[in-house]
Amino acid sequence: MLVGLQNVTFEFGARVIVADATWHIQPNERIGLIGYNGTGKSTLLKLLVGEYQPSAGTVERSRGTTIGYLHQDLLSFDTNNSILDVALSAFEKVQQLEKDIERLGRELEATGDEKILHEYSDKLHELETLGGYDIHHRTEEVLHGLGFEQKDLGRPYREFSGGWRMRVLLAKMILQAPDLLLLDEPTNHLDLPSIEWLEKYLQHYKGSVVIVSHDKFFLNRMVTKIVEVYQKQLHFYNGNYEFWEQEKAMRVELQQRAFENQQEYIRQQERFIERFRAKATKAAQAQSAMKRLDKLDRIEDVEIERPNIKINFRIDKTPGKILVELKDVTKKYGENIIVDHASAEIERGDKIALIGANGKGKSTLLRIIAGVETFDGERKWGHNVEESFYAQHQLEALDVNNTILDEMKTCGSQKTEQELRTLLGCFLFGGEEIDKKIKVLSGGEKARVALAKTIVSKANFLMLDEPTNHLDMHSVELLVEALNKYEGSFILVSHDRYFISKAANKIWEIEDHKIKEFKGTYNEWIEWKERMAKNAAAAAAAEKAGNSAVPVQVAANGKTAVAAKVAEPAVAAKPAANQPINKERNKELQRLQKQFNLLEDKIAKVKSRKTELEAALADPATYSDKVRFTEAETAYKKNGAELDELNGQYEIVFEKIMELEGEME
Structure with missing residues (x-):
């Protein structure tokens, strides 16, 4: 165990944050700490690092465990040093060794003392063991990953805004490589490329990581365990955020059923007691029932901490196309x-x-x-x-x-x-x-x-x-x-x-x-980018190998295959200077591209209708009305067949476009 809470209760005045909570963080764990706003996630992190002391129970830490804690309060730090120097301060021991080696080098040059030579050699060996010769390279690599350009590295830290300062402090913390990293909303000040870089870096991080974040994608990719602060207790789930969503719904349903069953049992016992405690022949049984109720371990009702309130838009006017x-x-x-x-x-x-x-x-x-x-x-x-x-x-x-x-x-x-x-x-x-x-x-x-x-x-x-x-x-x-x-x-x-x-x-x-x-969703865009990157890598490899074959473009289901075309207005391919202009082919290509765009629009509308029908089929009220259910199910099947038909047409038109463009090149 690195750090743990043992039967901890923590209170702010009369408000209880957690009661009798136990949580042990083990080496190499990836944990997401979640809960609604105000339930005490950041407070728990402060308990783990010792900024707060528990009202009851103990916070346990293994001897020698190092902890890095990234949080908003760090922004109070200010310095005129460059951001490279701030990040390099992660290597405090290495920097001290460098100073010692420089000092010993001067003394050795002046005296030639054999004792100083041995000490100088020992320090050089220690520097090499600690990886001291590549700290500049590693630091620059991390800063680049978090979005800094080379020209920024020499600029003073205080010239940067709060978001960029937080990136520098995150870089420093990553480079320190503590046994346990506590990250409170680490993606708040990062753009998409930096978030993706951080994910890749942390996935290979050798220590344990606890993350408080509202970024579901980040949690799904990063964590293998969820700790939820709920009803003043800590609840543990062995999986990522998506697993938690499914498991949580099951647990809430089971708890609700158990609560309702117990409440019915309590009502029955209370009715029995009320009816028979005054009768001499039944008094002993009524007394026993009272004792059973007193000893009963009561199940709590499921509290909806955040009700599912609907946000509704109103629109007065319909705009033009x-x-x-x-x-x-x-x-x-x-x-x-x-x-x-x-x-x-x-x-x-x-x-x-x-x-x-x-x-x-x-x-x-x-x-x-x-x-x-x-x-x-x-x-x-x-x-x-x-x-x-x-x-x-x-x-x-x-x-x-x-x-x-x-x-x-x-x-x-x-x-x-x-x-x-x-x-x-x-x-x-x-x-x-x-x-x-x-x-x-x-x-x-x-x-x-x-x-x-x-x-x-x-x-x-x-x-x-x-x-x-x-x-x-x-x-x-x-x-x-x-x-x-x-x-x-x-x-x-x-x-x-x-x-x-x-x-x-x-x-x-x-x-x-x-x-x-x-033209497509974010997930489709990601798939397309990955496919294009693979094609580019294959083309580069083929060129390097002296292979003149051009990699085949892969048609995607839906819109993504021709996304590169969508980025620019569709135009007819230009013939080479020594080829006659084929007007018929150009005309056919334009016709196909127009048809392709119409199919895209149709597919988008049918997909939108599919989402609506899926929502209707997911509504329990649909199943209570036989006619409504039959209509919804029939419409859903018809929608699916229409989507399959359109996707088939889409693929055929795409292949024809590729074939024509290939002939005209």
């Missing part, structure tokens, strides 16, 4: 080019995730679309577009003298006060909290109010910049559910892969200063 059109848009910050003569369209029904590494200009492009950022080129709104824009800077637009509830009333949503209270519950404001003044709220709380205002508006087009940053997992799920039912369109920037994978039907990426569009 094109919501926003960007033409020849260019945006630069000095030498830093964000987009250069880029063009794109957002159509009615688009649910776009704008993704990529930090610094690529995602938020800048979102502001251009919203009309709050200067640029060269043209941005044109479509007919009947009513937009709503959520971003961090909008916190300044909140009236600090309003209460949260009063601020929500300014939106003109026509929702009742009770409906607004219910909605605010989804954004983690409950009870008397909604009567707090905006001016006393934290930055995260203000962000949640601004997001709630955006959601409650009757807009038919939403622009959302990192909407999940200050939400817990349950609230993210509610938001996903609402966006899936939302009849309008949206474009969002997010690094939450679960959120993107569930909400978006298109992916935008800024690449080579252009807007590349992929």
Whole structure:
């Protein structure tokens, strides 16, 4: 065991966080610590490192166990040293050895003393044993993985924002390689490439890791055990987050049944006692029944800590087919080019995730679309577009003298006060909290109010910049559910892969200063990227081997096979200079590409209908009505047959396009 809690109870005043909790962390464990906001996850981490002391019980640590603890409070650290020096401070012992070796080298040069020579040799050997000769390389590798460019490494730490500072401190902690890493929301300040790099790094980490995170993708890939803080107890699950979701539902159902059965038994015994305790012939039996009830180990009712409140959108107007059109848009910050003569369209029904590494200009492009950022080129709104824009800077637009509830009333949503209270519950404001003044709220709380205002508006087009940053997992799920039912369109920037994978039907990426569009979900985009990477590797290997054969493009089920084509407007292939232009082939290719795009749209609609039918079949109410069930089941089978037919046509058209393009090359 590295660290453990033994029968620990911890209280904040009269509030109990955990009662009689026992938890032992073993070597090489990958643990996800989860629970709703306010249940005490960060408090437990502080108990493990000794920042808090338990009210009862003990915190046990093995002798010599080293612990690294990444948390928001670390941001109070400040220095004028470069970020490379801050990260290198992880190797304190190596740096001391380097100083000793330098000092001994000077003394040896001056005296030639044999004793100093031996000490000098011993220090060199120790430095080699500790891997001291490659610490600069390892440090730079980690900093690059977390998104820093080579030119940044010499810049002072204090020049960087809070998010980038946290990356430096994470790099330092990883390089220290403690026996136990405690990571409190480590992905909060990372972009997608950095999160993916961190996953790969931690998967090969030799110590144990405990992670508090609202990123489901991250937890599913990283952990093999879940510890849940629930009803002031610790509950253990041997699996990842997805396993926990399934197992938790089963446990809750079993507990509910057991509770109901026990309550029925208690009612029967109480009726017997009430009826017969006054009768002399039955008094002894009634007394025995009372004793049985007193000794009964009572099963707790299943408490719904966070009810499944629905977020509902209202839309007043239906917009035209094109919501926003960007033409020849260019945006630069000095030498830093964000987009250069880029063009794109957002159509009615688009649910776009704008993704990529930090610094690529995602938020800048979102502001251009919203009309709050200067640029060269043209941005044109479509007919009947009513937009709503959520971003961090909008916190300044909140009236600090309003209460949260009063601020929500300014939106003109026509929702009742009770409906607004219910909605605010989804954004983690409950009870008397909604009567707090905006001016006393934290930055995260203000962000949640601004997001709630955006959601409650009757807009038919939403622009959302990192909407999940200050939400817990349950609230993210509610938001996903609402966006899936939302009849309008949206474009969002997010690094939450679960959120993107569930909400978006298109992916935008800024690449080579252009807007590349992929018609498909995030998971399909990932599959396509991996396939393209394999094809590129195969092509490189073939070229290296002197093989002139071109790797065959693999057709994907659905949309992903031709995603590279979707990124640019479909055009006819250009013939070589020494070949005659074949107008018939060009015409046929254009016809096929048009047919291909129509099939894509049809498949998207049929898939959307399939999701709706699956939801209907998952609704218990459907099974209580025989007619409704029969209709839903018939519609689902018909939908499946239609989807199979369309996919077959899709593959045939794709193959024809590939064949024609091959002939024209």
